[in-house]
Amino acid sequence: MGNQITEYSAELYDYRISVSSRLSDAWQGLAAETDHLHQAQMRSSEDIALLLQTLAKSVKAEVVVDVGTFTGCSALALAEAVGANGKVLTYDISDQHLAMAQKYWDAAGVADVIEFTKSDATAALKQLAKSTSNSVDLIFMDANKKAYSDVFELAIRLVKPGGYIIVDDTLWAGKIVESDSDIRQVPALREFNESVSRDARVQAVVLPIGNGLTIALKL
Numbered sequence: 001m002g003n004q005i006t007e008y009s010a011e012l013y014d015y016r017i018s019v020s021s022r023l024s025d026a027w028q029g030l031a032a033e034t035d036h037l038h039q040a041q042m043r044s045s046e047d048i049a050l051l052l053q054t055l056a057k058s059v060k061a062e063v064v065v066d067v068g069t070f071t072g073c074s075a076l077a078l079a080e081a082v083g084a085n086g087k088v089l090t091y092d093i094s095d096q097h098l099a100m101a102q103k104y105w106d107a108a109g110v111a112d113v114i115e116f117t118k119s120d121a122t123a124a125l126k127q128l129a130k131s132t133s134n135s136v137d138l139i140f141m142d143a144n145k146k147a148y149s150d151v152f153e154l155a156i157r158l159v160k161p162g163g164y165i166i167v168d169d170t171l172w173a174g175k176i177v178e179s180d181s182d183i184r185q186v187p188a189l190r191e192f193n194e195s196v197s198r199d200a201r202v203q204a205v206v207l208p209i210g211n212g213l214t215i216a217l218k219l
């Protein structure tokens, strides 16, 4: 095994952020307001938001799908990457935090780029896949873990060859390798991870950032 960082201290996380590119003031404001919420841990961390932007820019993304809007942190990061002529389609079963999201999407000048739909993600992507295929540049999956396999299958249909399917929470903060884990999402995540690793339609790597992040390049 090559050199590995086995523990991430808060200091190392802060250092990583300090030597990475900076997200916009609007994104920082949205993250700070989200952090006052009881479910703040659900928002994308800064390193993941930066990685989403970097990957979206690397493929000059124009059409992006964001599964799981919450307060809109991932949608905002992606909208800033696709630019004024791009589109971010974002889905959530709840619109509880939409007003907060929209305030910062407006502040960033990307409200017109983001299209929110209140819907179950699988149902919404099934609907989308009826009208288009091989047309999306990047999909970020960050909602219902039990539906990951179904959503991934739809994502494969929707994403262009050379585009990305990015999946959050795939290591469940390390619990994935604990044999006695009682986290209810872990069995579905293990099954999902194993099926992605065998999937010849993608090249995938799982990174230990955030709660674990899978980056799958559609071949």
Ligand SMILES: C[S@@+](CC[C@H](N)C(=O)[O-])C[C@H]1O[C@@H](n2cnc3c(N)ncnc32)[C@H](O)[C@@H]1O
Pocket: 042, 043, 044, 067, 068, 069, 070, 071, 072, 073, 074, 075, 091, 092, 093, 094, 119, 120, 121, 122, 142, 143, 144, 147
């Ligand atoms: C982890 S949060 C998303 C965080 C967001 N991507 C961000 O960057 O801050 C997960 C969201 O998925 C939504 N969700 C849960 N089940 C869903 C489903 N079946 N379809 C669509 N959204 C769902 C929840 O309401 C929640 O807002």
